Amino acid sequence: MTPPRVHITTYGCQMNQLDAELVAEVLRASSAQLVADPKAADVLLFVTCSVREHAENRVFSNIGKLAPRKRREPHLVVGLLGCMAQEHGPAVRRRAPVIDLVCAPGRLAELPALIAEARAGRKREALDPPRGHADFAASDAALDDAEVRRPLCGSSPGSPGRGRGKTGQAYVVAMRGCDNFCSYCVVPLVRGPERCRPPSLILEEVRRLLGQGARRITLLGQAVNKYAAEEGGRRWDLADLLEKVAEMPGLARLSFITSHPKAMTERLAQVFRDVPAVTPYLHLPAQSGSEAVLERMNRGYTAEEYMDRVAMVRALRPDVAVASDFIVGFPGESETDFEATCRLVRRARFSGAFVFKYSPRPGTAAAERLADDVPDAEKRRRNNRLLALVEEITGEENRKFVGRTVRVFVEEISPRPHARKGSDPFFAAANPQSAIRDPQLRGRTPCNRIVVFDGPPQLVGTEVDVAVIDSGPLTLFATRIAPT
Ligand code: SAM
Ligand code: SF4
Secondary structure, eight states: OOOOEEEEEEOSSHHHHHHHHHHHHHHHHTTOEEOSOGGGOSEEEEEEOOSSHHHHHHHHHHHHTTHHHHHHOTTOEEEEEEHHHHHHGGGHHHHOTTOOEEEOGGGGGGHHHHHHHHHTTOOEEEOOOSSOHHHHHHHHHHHHHHHHHOOOTTOSTTOTTTTTTOTTEEEEESEESOOOOOTTOOHHHHHOSOEEOOHHHHHHHHHHHHHTTOOEEEEEOTTGGGOEEEETTEEEEHHHHHHHHHTSTTOOEEEEEOOOGGGOOHHHHHHHHHOTTBOSEEEOOOBOSOHHHHHHHTOSOOHHHHHHHHHHHHHHOTTOEEEEEEEESOTTOOHHHHHHHHHHHHHHTOSEEEEEEOOOOTTSHHHHHSOOOSOHHHHHHHHHHHHHHHHHHHHHHHHTTTTOEEEEEEEEEOSSOOOOOSOOHHHHHHOSSOOOOOOEEEEEOTTOOEEEEEOOGGGTTSEEEEEEEEEOSSEEEEEEOOOO
16 A cells, blocks of 8 residues: 555644644654645544634534545545544544544554554544553653654644744643643543653753754643652752753753643742743633632632732743633633633733633533533623733733834744834845845744744744834734844
């Protein structure tokens, strides 16, 4: 049989983005060919997210659209990977009969065999065991193996990072799974218990990625600040790990996501002050500002404790940008509860926040025990109100950057260029006769704010100083500073 031509579509969080890179590596090692165009593929893989029903519906709708093609090309293989695969198992084929193979996040190393069987007409699934650290040891070892071999995201044709073009950026898993069991969340059910990778493995992987040209490293975990390992006769927490990674030559920026408020220690906060490579950005989801709702969510902190953690970090390094996630319309959330969330948002002055409408997920404590009693129209109203409030504040915070010089890590050519703001004096000075303008580039400040400015494509993957000339709630508009 000819080697399969595989296309990967990725939905969801950074963890899924990384899973897609692992899939690519596992397949490359098995001589499959990765292709950028789904029409050129004979195997279509979907790395999926099951955190909200809306996300699942989008996947089902897109997979459903493949039915006519599957009738025309009966040998086309469609694979459901990631969290939805673990959640639904083989039953998923009742809703989406075009699916041939189903593969859980921990079993990605088995994909070449699953694909070969599907191409031979046998539908199969590889699912994670119900629970328990020991059960995951073998599949984690296989994932580690693929992870240490994978090339830098976007560095080869058809690799999943390519479309996103985030040159110089690499994610590295510090922890898999989650033990927090927030009452609304399906992640502990689909990704298994918390497992911390040994520091030596993480350091080796970072070293290799830096050697391949990565400049920005982000350590990943669902509650990454709970990282704890024992190796070389000592204990390691996340602060220890960050300090060690920061020593590596070639590293420009080091970040970590996501942090859990209940595990936010002073020791970790000190890293923002003491380790220059660690970026002043902390993703610390609050989820709600209401004590009663936080308790029903099983988050393990009060709103005051949350604010204390933010204050502790800012006392040590005042310019840390704190970003958050919120769920609105959680069971029993009253208008008073919602107002408490708005108050917390005003006090914390986030640099950004994701707002989600509560979505009951089968198997979670909230879905089993609490009535989804906030009507959808009300969830939508609260969602819009909270987003507007967040944007009012991020708009005010972003305005403080106008007139300042910021160092931008250039990620890509803007996929959807913004209307150009202000004049661009450097452009005019540098290219007085030229009618051809540079494209708009998109990058990040150290505090993770998005910056757009005109510049040559060669700047992608490098750091440059730019002057901020205007701002909006989500974006800073800048101009390049003439090189001296
Ligand atoms: N581990 C991270 C944390 O604790 O913040 C992120 C987990 S989850 C993939 C990302 C976000 O999705 C959560 O922070 C939460 O706001 C949201 N989320 C999770 N389950 C949800 C649900 N059932 N309904 C709506 N939003 C949900
Ligand atoms: Fe889900 Fe809570 Fe774990 Fe985050 S910390 S993945 S929200 S259970």
